[in-house]
Amino acid sequence: MDMQSTSSNDANAYGYPPRIWQLFQQAPRAGRFEPGTPGVVAGKAGTPAARSVLSLEMRFEQGRVIDARFRAYGCPSSIAVGAWIAQWSQGREPAELAALSAAHLRAELEIPEDRAHCALMGEDALRDLLANIKT
């Protein structure tokens, strides 16, 4: 029997919302920039004790995001939030980034009520990053 042919590792066995599942599985832009990369600003939110930590890095050039990375420790929703923000931020200015709210994240990713804290963590990490631009 061909072992690979029976694999259904893409199966969303726990029934996560499709967008969350897709971003969790593919985790685009996971990782971080090489130390010393110019124009990189970082932000972080969450605590290990709450089993959720999100770290964002965005590289700015001429006042716009030209690339972004995220790292997340947490449930699939928190990983999806990090991946979504990293993608969404491309080409945006700080003022646009500042307009992103937890409610917006929840609507985009269909984050259920019991995971609302993942969206808040996304908003907090982004705010932390924006605060670091100003300093």
Add this chain to the structure above:
Amino acid sequence: MNKLSNTPVYHTPIYLDYAATTPLDPRVLEAMLPLLIEDGLHANPASSHGPGFRARAAVEKARAQVAALIRAEPTEIIWTSGATESNNLAIKGALEFRGAVQAHVITSRIEHKCVLDTCRYLETRGVRVTYLKPGAQGLVAPEQVMEALTPDTALVSLMWVNNEIGTVHEIERLAPLLRERGVLLHVDAAQAAGRVNIDLSQVPVDLLSLSAHKAYGPKGIGALFVRRRPRARLAPQMHGGGHEQGMRSGTLAPHQIVGMGAAFEILAREGPTEAVRLSALRERLWSRLQSLPNLHRNGDPDHAAPHVLNVSFEGVEGESLRASLPDLAVSSGSACSSATQEPSYVLRALGRDDELANASLRFSVGRRSTEVEIDTAAERVCRQVARLREISALWD
């Protein structure tokens, strides 16, 4: 002949949750079927007529089969609905018979929920309970139990094999010490039957709980061993027609009982060989997983049941880990408590912090497990843990 046992089949998902429950062995199903068809052994085994006598004979044959596995007398086996009922009957029944006033019970913090919740209930009725903390490897030493005894101690309840981490308690050493002190010993052996040697002709346990569905028998049937010499006395928890020597009323379910008998008869014959094979599979899995750094094996490898391997993975979060493994049927904690999403109380009792307890998987192998399944499962776990660590904000 079990058509499944000798074929290197690959099941999807790969089932590594035999400690939660086992599939019915086809030979057990074969034994049960005659009791489920029209004009089979359908009669009430308590009825005094030909069909009733035949049903009763089937029940008594099964009683002897169950007794034989643990080297007890058939009259010492009381049918119940499963280990949860057996544990309730043993603990509440013994305390109620003795009288709960000023009674003291000793148990451990890593017992199954049904023992812990029964003890907590007894506390509301005035019983004092000592919950012993296991050592870091998940074992409660007989000396700890003996030190906790008081003049009022009426009962000690300690599991033979832990369901989450597979540690094997030294019941053979503890039982004679308690007998000497005249304290009743109840043992939850739901995970132990057929996996470790149980010889109640030599080990003076007073009450011992058994389950069929952990041993390739049907769900909904179990048994309680109640020693006759010296007599362990219980107040019934189910009142009615006086079945099972008055200890557990209710019409017997012969098809379930025959299934448990057949399952235990197979265990008596094949258990020792199977244990060797399962231990090898467990160690194979552990060895393959060790290609990952920063793992923790929970339990005591020197006192381990053959079927359970519990591992904590640093740097990953438990829910994401489980979601990443849809093709593996494994548990985090016991099936009975993992629905709550709380970190395992057993791993917490061992001193694991919440994060590590949450990022733990219990793998349990069984009769249909193959080396191909173990290798495939290990490869998937390693790949997914590595992926989540790459994503993780806590892993450098």
